Amino acid sequence: MFLHIQFDSETPIYQQVKNQIIRGIALGELSLGESLPSVRQLASDIGINLHTVNKVYNQLKLEGWVVIHRKSGVMVNPDLKANKSPDYLAGLDTLLKNITAEAYLNGVSREEFIDFIQKNYDSYKIREEK
Amino acid sequence: MFLHIQFDSETPIYQQVKNQIIRGIALGELSLGESLPSVRQLASDIGINLHTVNKVYNQLKLEGWVVIHRKSGVMVNPDLKANKSPDYLAGLDTLLKNITAEAYLNGVSREEFIDFIQKNYDSYKIREEK
Amino acid sequence: MFLHIQFDSETPIYQQVKNQIIRGIALGELSLGESLPSVRQLASDIGINLHTVNKVYNQLKLEGWVVIHRKSGVMVNPDLKANKSPDYLAGLDTLLKNITAEAYLNGVSREEFIDFIQKNYDSYKIREEK
């Protein structure tokens, strides 16, 4: 698996795992419908607690990123749908407001910032089939 | 004061206050050298505990946003210096990677995203004197 | 633990604890990567409040002396980096100017003073591994 966890980070481990799985989908490293490692598997791979992985998978399911079948385990939701809900957008809004403000004050120019966004978007491509 | 706190939010109160003060500086609502309300004042204004505000002011001081005078209290650092440290940039990097990935998957187009950044940057303007 | 706190001292408790931990690292009594007692543990050991220890650990973290892991608690930063920043040196400068001036006037000879520094430096030795 492609996960890199920083155990000394401020962001909780479960959050890091979640982020990286979502990012993996956006990058096409994980294609829609692809199955993810089992809870036990992933936990021992990364060296974290079972509960933590469980929490990740449950939240990913609640947010619609993955589907969980009793038998076949966890797989990336083959039928992802964009969720531009007002709540999501509002959250994104305040989040970006804070980030850009601090970046601006720290001397990150508008061009640098946008360039960075561009590069990220360039690398995103959902992979449909497996 | 211009602070709006969401007490039911997941982000801790002290974090919200911090963010809004930093954003206030970027927007020019707080000019460099302007003095902020006293710990007790702000605490009672917002309706939170004195220690929470204290924590905010201390962190802002440690990060160089404000200066704390013995007598006159707290004021916006009159000569802010940009801090494009590698650590800061690394943090910004992973943060934006996660945000953009999720935004992409949620159907926020590249144009929308960048447009939003533009608008934010347009509204930033450090105000030098009071 | 090797901490001795003077409760009647002018220097605040949290400062004393901080100093002694830093000194412990310099002396090699605490090796890099070694884990420190938990907040509650240390607090009850010394007989002070949990929050006071918390403050110490947080400041030590901000200044880069220790790392705080989500699970395993607090440990001495395994790769300390020297921080000869201009600000630090400026602070050291004025501090030493005042101390030496007073020592001189109090009859502490240059030799005594330097000898004392020598002895201290002799006893410092960072211990790498545990």
Next chain:
Amino acid sequence: MFLHIQFDSETPIYQQVKNQIIRGIALGELSLGESLPSVRQLASDIGINLHTVNKVYNQLKLEGWVVIHRKSGVMVNPDLKANKSPDYLAGLDTLLKNITAEAYLNGVSREEFIDFIQKNYDSYKIREEK
């Protein structure tokens, strides 16, 4: 007068004034028996409160650095005597222990440190007469 106060410093104003006067004596900028400005004078010169200057002079007197006469005002004690009391030495001891430990960890070499002490001592010379 030769005083430079940093109002945004962590060290209290009265402490800064005290330090600089003591240092002035060590450097010979103030000779033994020389009279110091009146409380009012000094306060308005620096732009600080009367009480603050008063506190300074009182402490300096208590510690034997100055003498205060009703009429002639405050003057540097013409008959300074070294005070290598155990208490003073003990305080100096722990203070230097902490400073050197931090300096060592911050990459200040023994030579640099001692060199700095040397330079300071070189500049000290009590001036006897006025």
Next chain:
DNA sequence: GTGGTCTAGACCACT
């Protein structure tokens, strides 16, 4: 009046 420090008790998030 200002901020700084310490204590205390409670709840929560994370692992």
Next chain:
DNA sequence: GTGGTCTAGACCACC
């Protein structure tokens, strides 16, 4: 069990 956060009340140092 770990640290993180918030509240509360008290005392002190400084100006």
